[in-house]
Amino acid sequence: MEEKSVNKTNSNGYTFLFAVIMVIVVASVLAFTATSLQPIQRENVRQEKMQSILATIGVETDRAGAEELYNRYITEAVTLDYQGEEREGVDAFTVDLAKEIKREDEEQNFPLYIAEYEGETYYIVPLRGNGLWNAIFGYISLEDDVNTIKGATFDHLGETPGLGAEITKEWFKESFAEEKIFDESGNLVGVSVVKGDIDPSDKDDNQVDAISGATITGDGVSDMISERLQRYLPYFKKQTDIKVATK
Amino acid sequence: MATEKKNISEEKEAKKKEMILFLSSSEEKEHFLSKGNRKLLSDPLDDNNPITVQVLGICSALAITVQLEPAVVMAIAVVFVMAFSNIIVSMLRNLIPSRIRIIVQLVVVASLVALVDQVLKAYAYDVSKQLSVFIGLIITNCIVMGRLEAFALGNGVYKSFLDGIGNAAGYGLILIIVAFFRELLGSGKLFGFEVLGHKAATVADSTGLYALGYENNGLMLLSPMALIVVGLLIWVQRARNRKLIEEN
Numbered sequence: 268m269e270e271k272s273v274n275k276t277n278s279n280g281y282t283f284l285f286a287v288i289m290v291i292v293v294a295s296v297l298a299f300t301a302t303s304l305q306p307i308q309r310e311n312v313r314q315e316k317m318q319s320i321l322a323t324i325g326v327e328t329d330r331a332g333a334e335e336l337y338n339r340y341i342t343e344a345v346t347l348d349y350q351g352e353e354r355e356g357v358d359a360f361t362v363d364l365a366k367e368i369k370r371e372d373e374e375q376n377f378p379l380y381i382a383e384y385e386g387e388t389y390y391i392v393p394l395r396g397n398g399l400w401n402a403i404f405g406y407i408s409l410e411d412d413v414n415t416i417k418g419a420t421f422d423h424l425g426e427t428p429g430l431g432a433e434i435t436k437e438w439f440k441e442s443f444a445e446e447k448i449f450d451e452s453g454n455l456v457g458v459s460v461v462k463g464d465i466d467p468s469d470k471d472d473n474q475v476d477a478i479s480g481a482t483i484t485g486d487g488v489s490d491m492i493s494e495r496l497q498r499y500l501p502y503f504k505k506q507t508d509i510k511v512a513t514k
Numbered sequence: 515m516a517t518e519k520k521n522i523s524e525e526k527e528a529k530k531k532e533m534i535l536f537l538s539s540s541e542e543k544e545h546f547l548s549k550g551n552r553k554l555l556s557d558p559l560d561d562n563n564p565i566t567v568q569v570l571g572i573c574s575a576l577a578i579t580v581q582l583e584p585a586v587v588m589a590i591a592v593v594f595v596m597a598f599s600n601i602i603v604s605m606l607r608n609l610i611p612s613r614i615r616i617i618v619q620l621v622v623v624a625s626l627v628a629l630v631d632q633v634l635k636a637y638a639y640d641v642s643k644q645l646s647v648f649i650g651l652i653i654t655n656c657i658v659m660g661r662l663e664a665f666a667l668g669n670g671v672y673k674s675f676l677d678g679i680g681n682a683a684g685y686g687l688i689l690i691i692v693a694f695f696r697e698l699l700g701s702g703k704l705f706g707f708e709v710l711g712h713k714a715a716t717v718a719d720s721t722g723l724y725a726l727g728y729e730n731n732g733l734m735l736l737s738p739m740a741l742i743v744v745g746l747l748i749w750v751q752r753a754r755n756r757k758l759i760e761e762n
Contacts, residue, residue: 282611289618293625300629304636311639330639425647429580429697430735432647479701480580480735 323408343381351501396491401425419443431484457493460485558684571657585693589686600678700734
């Protein structure tokens with residue numbers, strides 16, 4: 268009896284049959300789960316996006332309440348081209364930055380969210396760049412002088428927990444508040460994540476404190492901020508009611 | 515005619531018994547928390563610890579022991595995955611063709627993890643964000659495969675379940691101990707709380723130990739220190755538990 272079953276499981280035919288059945292069963296279970304759960308997952312991602320956008324202007328909410336507050340405070344979502352002109356017919360919210368960033372400058376869509384909150388106007392720029400292992404992304408909101416940062420949120424796909432993944436933590440995000448993106452001579456430099464002795468209370472030095480052991484992720488954050496903000500400069504310059512400090 | 519019937523019913527009876535044995539998983543009748551079964555749970559915590567004795571799963575121990583929180587999350591996740599993959603492989607153990615058994619084990623572990631990930635993404639989105647980076651680490655964790663190969667393939671369902679839980683717990687225990695020292699000495703925190711006082715830009719503004727000029731050891735945050743801490747743990751364990759010391 269025992270002998271027989273061993274022989275049976277060792278034959279080529281049985282091995283092939285087992286492999287085929289296993290693959291079919293596993294594939295259909297996974298495919299079924301993935302497809303049937305996709306609408307709920309998409310909704311989660313959508314709500315989380317609204318939640319992140321709101322968080323940059325200081326509106327804290329849970330995922331379920333994000334949509335209502337988003338509709339209340341985000342007055343405009345526009346898609347811009349590289350010259351700062353508005354592109355009609357492109358929904359800024361559904362623009363996938365991961366794909367846009369790979370396209371030529373001329374073809375890229377640049378989404379921009381404009382928020383009215385407690386009587387102030389904020390411009391919210393979506394960010395995307397590279398961390399150590401995978402993409403990092405986030406949102407950064409500017410006050411109406413287009414220089415002072417109101418707030419920022421960051422997220423990542425695969426940074427190391429405890430090191431690069433610390434960019435999602437409150438203390439790191441908070442260190443960006445009130446920092447300036449233009450230097451003293453009026454060049455857009457963004458905000459650099461710097462190792463070593465910097466004064467976190469100095470909000471005009473374009474620098475925030477880095478995370479120990481996460482140099483590459485930190486550099487990724489610096490690069491992402493300056494690269495992305497640069498793209499919106501033509502738009503901000505065009506808005507006559509916004510004063511942009513340039514050389 | 516009558517004897518034939520009797521034979522058939524006997525055969526049925528035998529099959530039934532086989533089924534019961536298969537489900538109850540232990541070949542000999544054994545109390546479900548007998549000494550042997552308890553040993554399956556407790557052995558991997560010390561005498562046969564997967565990290566310090568079997569030296570499995572070192573890779574993920576490096577990656578996620580910078581802080582306690584991810585270490586605890588990882589430990590819980592591995593307990594789940596090991597318990598269930600051990601159950602599944604043990605149930606299939608007489609059906610799996612031996613030549614492709616490693617592939618089958620990998621498929622079981624990977625699809626289990628992917629399945630859990632999908633469900634979490636839909637119904638517990640925040641938990642799934644926490645776990646996102648661990649998914650890959652769990653699949654490639656040598657402990658999971660190692661225990662499937664060494665234990666679940668040759669033992670009953672219930673024993674394999676206990677073995678899975680025991681080994682995952684032994685792994686988690688070491689993970690948490692290493693993370694405790696790395697977070698405490700590396701960033702002066704435990705679970706994100708500043709237990710050694712607050713470190714400000716200058717010594718004068720700092721509180722607690724930092725006011726005395728204490729500095730965090732940045733080296734503890736880097737991966738090599740995880741190996742060194744594990745090495746020290748092995749030393750401590752063997753000094754205490756003499757039977758682990760190899761002859762010659």
